[in-house]
Amino acid sequence: MxxxxxxxxxxxxxxxxxxxxxxxxxxxxxxxxxxxxxxxxxxxxxxxxxxxxxxxxxxxxxxxxxxxxxxxxxxxxxxxxxxxxxxGLRGGTIRVAAFATAGTSFVVPALTAFRRRHPEIELRFTELESAEALPEVRAGTVDLAVTHEYIPLSRPDLRGLHQRPLYREPMMLAVPRNLSPADPGPADLADFATSPWIAALTSTGFQAATEMACRAAGFDPSVDIRVHSYPMVLSMVGAGFGVALVPRLAAVPQRGVTYLAIRRPTGLIRQIYATTRHTDRSPAVRALFRCINDALARTTSR
The missing domain is CATH 1.10.10.10 (Winged helix-like DNA-binding domain superfamily/Winged helix DNA-binding domain)
Structure with a gap:
């Protein structure tokens, strides 16, 4: 040389x-x-x-x-x-992925803040569910992914990955107005044992999460409708087709839908992470993580 x-x-x-x-x-x-x-x-x-x-x-x-x-x-x-x-955060590219609920609630505001602070860095974003995002991070095609897991369901393969917890959110029960109880306080899932149920994101384990929560309340849910996004879940609930469990971040105002806290804990929560490669020490990734934390804090404090 x-x-x-x-x-x-x-x-x-x-x-x-x-x-x-x-x-x-x-x-x-x-x-x-x-x-x-x-x-x-x-x-x-x-x-x-x-x-x-x-x-x-x-x-x-x-x-x-x-x-x-x-x-x-x-x-x-x-x-x-x-x-x-x-x-020095004056150049380069950062590739980001997030699932839809996180994207609309706090990731887009975080990306906006990051772009304003570091305009020289090129941002690339892909909407991916967690099961798709984890192998992309491991392969190096995504630098930071906002992912989630339903606890206590089994954990995914995290070899070569590093996860930093962002937010642990409880599940809410979304019910159509015609099934809303007179008392808008916390509800028992068992009170809806005979109701039709709607489950979302079957490809990422939400079907299993719904079944686990209902069985913890003493019944097997009758899942009549399965869809792949929370907006569709809430549209079906609002139209009176059934009830559904949704994470708190997904519980946005929707015509015809009432959200109820769950009185007796089901043990089911959704844990959200920032997932990166274990060996990644990029300053841009660290800066974006701070933006995500800030945006999430603003979202959850409302």
């Missing part, structure tokens, strides 16, 4: 015509510069300079290497600036 410092000396000899002038640019003595150039010749096994008592000239090999040295050193300078820009 050629030493960039020696290449820089050769380039400066070509530009200035003397070893002394090249040494002055490098901030060393002429003798030290001459020794470094001789070492470069030994590394390559070729004469690069024609020396005389009063002057020095580049050989043909020296001219070829000096031309290449200029381009190589420019590329090295650009690489160093790019790395320093990324480390």
């Amino acid at each position: 050629l030493d960039p410092r020696r290449l820089s000396l050769l380039r400066d000899v070509a530009a200035t015509g003397t070893i002394a002038a090249a040494a002055e640019r490098a901030g060393c003595t002429a003798a030290a510069a001459s020794q470094q150039l001789a070492a470069l010749e030994r590394d390559l096994g070729a004469a690069l300079l024609e020396r005389s008592a009063r002057s020095v000239r580049l050989t043909e090999a020296g001219r070829v290497l000096a031309d290449h040295a200029g381009r190589l050193l420019t590329s090295l300078d650009e690489a160093e600036r790019a790395v320093r820009d990324v480390a």
Whole structure:
């Protein structure tokens, strides 16, 4: 591997015509510069300079290497600036993923704040459910994913990943107005044992989560409708097709829907994480994590 410092000396000899002038640019003595150039010749096994008592000239090999040295050193300078820009949050790209509820409630505001603070960093976002996002983070195609798990359901494969807890949210019971109890206080799931149930996100285990919560209350739910998004769940509830469990962040105002807290804990909660690669120490990822925490705090304090 050629030493960039020696290449820089050769380039400066070509530009200035003397070893002394090249040494002055490098901030060393002429003798030290001459020794470094001789070492470069030994590394390559070729004469690069024609020396005389009063002057020095580049050989043909020296001219070829000096031309290449200029381009190589420019590329090295650009690489160093790019790395320093990324480390200083002045450049680079960060790739983000989040599931829909997190995206609409606090991730989009977090991305907006991040872009305002660090406009030089390119942001790329993909909406992904947690089961899809985890392998993307592991593969390096996503840098930070906001993911969730339903506790106490079994945990996913987290090899090579690092998770930082963001928010632990309880489940709410969404009921249509015609089934809303006179007392809007906390309800027992058992009171809705004979009601039709709606389950969301079957591909990510929410069907199992609904069944677990209902069985803890002493019954097996009759799931008549299965959909893949909370807006659709709430539309079906509002239209009177059944009741559903929804996490607190998904319990947004919806026509025809009443949200009830659950009186007796079911043991079911949704834990939200910021998931990154275990080895990732990117300053941009750390900065985005802070933006996400801030946006989430504002969301949950309302």
